[in-house]
Amino acid sequence: MTHMTELEREGDINSSRQRVSWLEGLDDRSQALLQADEAVFVRQSLSTPCLNGIANAEGCYIWDLNHKRYLDFHGNSAHQVGYKNPDVLAAVKRQLEELPFIPRRYTADIAVKAARALINKTTSKDFKVLFTPSGSAAVGIALKAARKITGKHKVISMWESFHGAGLDTISVGGEYVFRKDMGPLLPGCIHAIPYNAYRNLFDSSCPEAVAKFCLDYIEYIIQNEGDIGAILLEPIRATDTHIPPQAYFQRLRQICDQNGILLIFDEIPTALGRSGAFFVHQHFAVEPDILVLGKGLGGGVIPQAAVLLKSKYDLAQDISLGHYTHEKPALGCAAICAAIDYIDNHQLVEQCRRHAAFVTECAGRLYDTYEWIGDCRIAGLLISFELVKDRTTKEKYNDLAEKILYNCLKQGLSFKLTGGNCITWHPPLIVTTEQLAFAFHVLEEAIKHNRP
Structure with a gap:
């Protein structure tokens, strides 16, 4: 490449x-x-x-x-x-006065409320949450969770993708400007060529043909590589708005289920309504096993990200997946609740x-x-x-x-x-x-x- x-x-x-x-x-x-x-x-x-x-x-x-x-x-x-959304600012100011920081090992109503607000926006309402201080950290947690859950360390992601600037996230990302001069990266990261790279090879009126070509290649990787624990991708690529057809995601979900692979969607820049659905994947009638959120999650005020994990995969109680100082971020949680309420109340x-x-x-x-x-x-x-x-x-x-x-x-x-x-x-x-x-x-x- x-x-x-x-x-x-x-x-x-x-x-x-x-x-x-x-x-x-x-x-x-x-x-x-x-x-x-x-x-x-x-x-x-x-x-x-x-x-x-x-x-x-x-x-x-x-x-x-x-x-x-x-x-x-x-x-x-x-x-x-x-x-400067007034509702978000007011919520954060109230939280500053009432409880600005929740020490790790403790919880508070605002943290539970924020997690529940995100879960209630999913289609199945069958997720659990872990908050992180950045989108890059959230992707790292998703990769760790996939290893723990599946016992397999390899992950398929896409060339040209962006998932954060940490050493782990540039390993799965595909942007040269972030990988340049970094030397050895995280092992087990396998890159596939994304949907948009093939679209000019086919009749533009037939995106399903592009989807089939891409997914056949991903299946080929799975069959010949082995030990794949996760597939990570942006359901709609944020940087230049590439939109695969629903058939792509329907079959991708099937491929993951048939091979014991977790499907991870990075919706950090695209979720919270900007695609015309609260979560991007809701356009495609599939749910990921792990969903990663960030950016607008903090209402444009607080740096905030989150990992949503299907409830059945809540299996890491014997290790520390994140162990963040701001694991239950009071201000971030207040901003999350205010942002979601504002989106809902103003339709x-x-x-x-x-x-x-x-x-x-x-x-x-x-x-x-x-x-x-x-x-x-x-x-x-x-x-x-x-x-x-x-x-x-x-x-x-x-x-x-x-x-x-x-x-x-x-x-x-x-x-x-x-x-x-x-x-x-x-x-x-x-x-x-x-x-x-x-x-x-x-x-x-x-x-x-x-x-x-």
Whole structure:
């Protein structure tokens, strides 16, 4: 498997000519802040130098140091209920005053309430919960649980996937920018080529053929490798919104059951309603054995993640799977409860589905008008526009994508690039039709401005 080029990675890069030009255009105060940031924080790809400084974030917007407002369709996929959500802030403030910390070996009503709230959102309501301080840690716990439950240490995951930046999670992840120069990784990690890698080999009107091809290959790995304990994947790939058909997951579930393999779904950036269902896998009428959550789980306020494990697999009482200082996180649990209540009380999942219809209509018009849009992939408010030089060859148009990004930023719309040529939008669930219309207007003007 050849690694991705410099522009084909998890997010937009910060060492390109376009980024340098953007940074040079910032005012002295903003540039001074970025320099101060680089002086005290460890530099890393995708993060250093930062894009800009911000002074405020509220609702669907962020403001820079000069009070310029940006409609934020990035949000690190953590702002489902918007920035500074008043209900989440109020819940966290109450918890701070009542009980800010629960020492390990003890519990409290708020922890039980948060776990139960998540369980009640599942289809079967037959899960148990372990909270973790980060999504990467949650994936690590899922891998440990799979080893303990099955007695098998090998795991199949996908190339190009992202599951966190820890040494264990980059072992199962497939992004070169995270694995580069790391030397030996976790043993037993086997990578399959994901659904999206094959789609150009088949008639696009027949995704079931792609699904069959991919799953035949996974079965081949299982039959010839042996000792597979788990299959880990994102049911909808967050970074560029690839959506396998329901048949893919139906058969994948069957393959796991027939071979004693646990199915682990990483829904860290995609759950909590943004796909048009509370959990992504609910679109496909299957349940995983282990579900991993994070990002928006903390209401855009508290770093919070969780592992949901089928009740019958609660079999690790003789070992410590996590043993975290914040194993029952009081503030995180308050944020979880408030975020779920807010989503329910404001019917944001239903609203997301209505917005998806509007987005699909707008995206279709762009696709019909501009030949450089090779594909539009939409699941709820998980949205990607793939830019190509030619729709037949599917050659990526990375340079155009970058130009569009910075043109949109100048006009007050923030989002991310992925894979070099995919414009990816993850709007908050609280977004309005007017804000979506504004985003499409800005995107179309950027396309017109930068057309070849």
